[in-house]
Amino acid sequence: MRKQVLQILVLLFAAFSAALAQAPKDGVFISDENIKAVLKHSADTHRTIPDNTLRVIDMGQYQLGVAVVARGAMKGGGAAGGGNAAPAAASASCGEQRPGATGPNGIFHDDTAESYVVISGSGTLITGGTIVNGKRSGPNDEVTTVLNGPSCGGTMVGYTSREVKTGDVIIIPEHVPHGFSAIPDHITYLSIRPDLKKVLQHGYVNSALK
Numbered sequence: 001m002r003k004q005v006l007q008i009l010v011l012l013f014a015a016f017s018a019a020l021a022q023a024p025k026d027g028v029f030i031s032d033e034n035i036k037a038v039l040k041h042s043a044d045t046h047r048t049i050p051d052n053t054l055r056v057i058d059m060g061q062y063q064l065g066v067a068v069v070a071r072g073a074m075k076g077g078g079a080a081g082g083g084n085a086a087p088a089a090a091s092a093s094c095g096e097q098r099p100g101a102t103g104p105n106g107i108f109h110d111d112t113a114e115s116y117v118v119i120s121g122s123g124t125l126i127t128g129g130t131i132v133n134g135k136r137s138g139p140n141d142e143v144t145t146v147l148n149g150p151s152c153g154g155t156m157v158g159y160t161s162r163e164v165k166t167g168d169v170i171i172i173p174e175h176v177p178h179g180f181s182a183i184p185d186h187i188t189y190l191s192i193r194p195d196l197k198k199v200l201q202h203g204y205v206n207s208a209l210k
Helices: 002-020 032-044 142-147
Strands: 051-058 063-074 105-109 114-127 130-136 151-157 160-165 169-172 178-195
Touching: 032 051, 032 063, 051 142, 063 142, 105 130
Parallel strands: none
Antiparallel strands: 051 063, 063 178, 105 151, 105 178, 114 160, 114 169, 114 178, 130 151
16 A cells, blocks of 8 residues: 555656646747856856856756856967866766876766857867866766766867867767867857756756846
8 A cells, every 4th residue: 555655656746747847838038138247247256167057948858058158268288178167186087097198178978968159259179089087077066066967077088179260060969078279369159058867957047147
């Protein structure tokens, strides 16, 4: 009898969750002013992470993260991962372990792909290859909860380099390492992140838009 009651409760909970998880009934509009407000807030607060999620939208069967990333100049051979804070030193290891390996930093995400739309500037984007001597993002890190979900950041090896500029669109699947190796002046891009497993914070709205 107890088992039957538990099964009924599980079914009711599932039905209730499905009822709550409904896609928007109209288009979701994020204005140019919204994007500029988030970038201004990031600059005014001296935010050290260039990646800024604007919203996490519940699409019913999945969520959709919308972010703007603004990177400043970096010299060739420098390090810039997926736009997120580096995992703490105490984080679990990930990727291949190759003592002494050197190269630019990068990151991959377990559960979220990304689509970049470059809106200003240019840079050298690196993708593919392997993350070595990496560290996992912690369960409470911003990259895990709001930006991209569980991720692995470390040194990139065996990657492909491409020059990207205003107007370019780049698709980065899950588990594909990515980062930047050089940015002459700056690069700013939108990042659209399908969250099929709903790992990101439900209903998140950037504080600059509240």
